[in-house]
Amino acid sequence: MALEVAGLEAGYGGARVVQGISFAVPEGSIVTLLGPNGAGKSTTLRSIAGLLKPNRGIVTLDGDRLDGLTADAVVRRGLALVPERRELFPSLSVAENLALGAYTRRDRAGIAADLEMVFTLFPRLKERRQQHARTLSGGEQQMLAIGRGLMSHPRYLLLDEPSLGLAPLLIAEIFRKLTEIRAGGTAILLVEQNASAALDVADHGYVLETGVIQLEGNAASLAADEAVRETYLR
DSSP: EEEEEEEEEEEETEEEEEEEEEOOOOOOTTEEEEETTTTSHHHHHHHHTSOOSEEEEEEEEHHHHTOOOOHHHHHHHHHEEEEETTOOOTSSHHHHHHHHTTTTTTOHEEEEEEEHHHHHHHHHHHHHSBBGGHHHHHHHHHHHHHHHHHOOOOOOOEEEOTTTTTHHHHHHHHHHHHHHHTTTTTTTEESSSSSHHHHHHHHHHEETTTTTTEEEHHHHHHOOOOHHHHHHHO
């Protein structure tokens, strides 16, 4: 069981941003996509999540095809995206933002259980559940964005640059929570420029440059790779 991407090509207009990449996120794992700005990482996530139609390639979730589905249908199949820069609803409360994460669901008992799970994972969200999202700190907003993604009860969670704009202590806290999410049974595909933090929690990694996977391996081997250390871990 896995999220599998085979021969994915995607871009905008006539520009090919992602050029035939293939990788997998096994059930219960954390896999990271590393690379500089413009490498195609976010385009890859958007293509998997149904927000961007791929030019070519196959995306499967536990054997079921995702490519060609709408974003709503992808969520219903068990995949959620936490986008770069969070994309919260600033004038809505924490509780309202979390409720929107469950918009495809009708199982009230399950939704209530997942809300308690999110509040257990991020106690500060429970304390601030009536506050508007715009009043939260950057770290709390990232917690809210992740919590909203978890409210769809995904089997696979895609995270786009969760460390963006956060102080080192907050990054460490957020990444500790990712390991707890994985321990709860949700696999994670993590896009990050902070290679050190990503490789600390990941099982496997891929290095993407100009739309092509240049390196792959288990997290420990990538962290020890001279080229990766020179480019991303200095």
